[in-house]
Amino acid sequence: MVEMAAEAQYSVEEIGCPAGDERKYAQQDYTGKPRIEIDEDGVWHLHGYDESRQVLRSDLVKQAGFVAEKVMGESTKGLMKNLPILFLEKDEHHRMRRETNRFFTPTAADTKYREFMDSYADALIDKLKKQGSADLSDLTMEMALKVASQIVGLTSSLIPGMNARLNGLLETANDLAAESPNLAKLIISQRYMIAFMYLDVKPAIRKRRKNPQNDVISYLVSRDYSDLEILTEGVVYGVAGMVTTREFICVALWHLLEKPHLRQRMLVGSQEERYAILHEILRLEPIVGHLLRRTTGEIEIESEGEKVTIPAGTLVDMNIFASNIDPGMAGENGTSVCPLRPLHSALGKVPEPVLSFGDGYHRCPGSFVAIQESDIFLRKLLAIDTLRLERKPDIVYNDIVKGYELRNFVIKV
Ligand code: HEM
Secondary structure (H helix, E strand, C coil): CCCCCCCCCCHHHHHHHCCCCCCCCCCCCCCCCCCCEEEECCCCCEECHHHHHHHCCCEEEECCCCHHHHHHCCHHHHHHHCCHHHHHHHHHHHHHHHHHHHHHCHHHHHHHHHHHHHHHHHHHHHHHHHHCCCCCCHHHHHHHHHHHHHHHHCCCCCCCCHHHHHHHHHHHHHHHHCCCCHHHHHHHHHHHHHHHHHHHHHHHHHHHHCCCCCHHHHHHHHHCCHHHHHHHHHHHHHHHHHHHHHHHHHHHHHHHHCHHHHHHHHHHHHHHHHHHHHHHHHHHHHCCCEEEEEEEECCEEEEEEEEEEEEECCCCEEHHHHHCHHHHHCCCCCCCCCCCCCCCCCCCCCCCCCCCCHHHHHHCCHHHHHHHHHHHHHHHHCCCCCCEEEECCCEECCCCCCCCEECCCCCEC
C-alpha cells in the first residue's frame, strides 16, 4: 500500500472509491459475465483476474497475440533463425530476458535515461508553447519514439524522419493484421519497411559493429542476429514500447485534466504517490486489452474454488479490460480512478497496474521506463497553468495491440 504524503487531499478510507464508470474506453460492462466463456470456435475467453493470471504464468502456453500465429508461420522460420523477444519461448526467451534486463531495470531507467527524458520533454513543451496548441498524440509519439529508440539503439539514422517512417509502418501493419489486407496498403507498408531498414536500422547496425554501445542492437549484433532479425526486433519494440506508451500518456493526461485533485497530486506528491496514480489509470485503461496464448499441453486452473482443465492446443483470450476491473479483485467500484484502492486476490499480492503490463514470462520489461517517462512528460505538461483540452480525441481500435488509440487530441496552452 502506498503511503500518501502528509498534505494528501483525500484518502480512500475517508471517501472510498467513487462509484460510476470513468473509463474513456469502456469496451463493455462486464458485470454478470461468466469468468470463463468458451465460444463456438473453441476459444476460451477469461474475464476474471485470477484465471487470467494463472494462464499467463503457466509453463504450458505460448504467445498467440500480436498476430504471432499469422506472422511466425513456416515461411518466416525459413527466413529467420532468431525470432523476436515477444515470440520466443522457454530457454531462448529466458536467456534473452536475462541478458537484456540491464536496459530496463529501475536503476537503468533512473541513471541512464532520466536526463535525456527530461531534456527531450522540455524541448517538446517549448515547441507546444511556441505553437500555442498541438495534437497530443503527435507529441507523445515523439516522446515515446525518442525514449525507445535510445534503448534499442536506433540513433544513427541517415536522414531525419524515423518518426514518420516507423509511424507509417506501424499504421499500415495494423491494416495488414486484418483478414484480407488490401494490395495498396501492402505496397505502402513495404515502402515504409524498406525505408526504415535502409535509413535507420542498417546504419545503426553498421555503427555498432565497429563500435558497440550499451543498447539492444549492440547486444543483438554480438549474438550474430541478421539485419532482417534486427529489423523485426526493432518493429516489435516499436509496437511494444512506443505505441503503448504514446497512448498511455494521452489517456492519463485526459483523466488528469478532468480530475483537479489528481492533477494537483501529480505536481506535488511523492514519486510513490504519482506512480500509484499512473498505475491506477493504467489499470482502468489497459492499452493492450487482450493477451492471447495457445496452450501447449493440458492445463489446470482454479476458478472460484473449482478446478477447470483447459485442453491442449486451445486458444485462450485473456480479456484485460475485464480482468482489471474484476470486482473480486478491485472491489465493487472498479471502474473509477482510485489510486489507493485495495486490490485482493487469493493468489497473492496484486500489482497496482494489475495486468496492464501483462504477467508471467512475457511481462513487460519496459514498465519502469514507461512509467518514469510518462511521469516526467505529464508533470511538465500539467505544470502549465493554462493547459486545457481543446478537442476531445477520437477513439479508434488497434487490432494488433487489441486496444484503443486516441487521435486528434488537441491541447492548448
Ligand atoms: C505504458 C506503456 C506500456 C504498456 C502498457 C506495455 C504493455 C506490455 C504488455 C501487456 C506486454 C506483454 C505482452 C504479452 O504478454 O503478450 C508487453 C511486453 C513487452 N514490452 Fe511493454 N508496454 C509498455 C511500454 C514498453 C516500453 C517503454 C518498452 C521498451 C522500450 C516495452 C517493451 C516490451 C517488450 C520488449 C515486450 C515483450 C516482452 C517479452 O515478450 O518477453 N514496453 N508490454
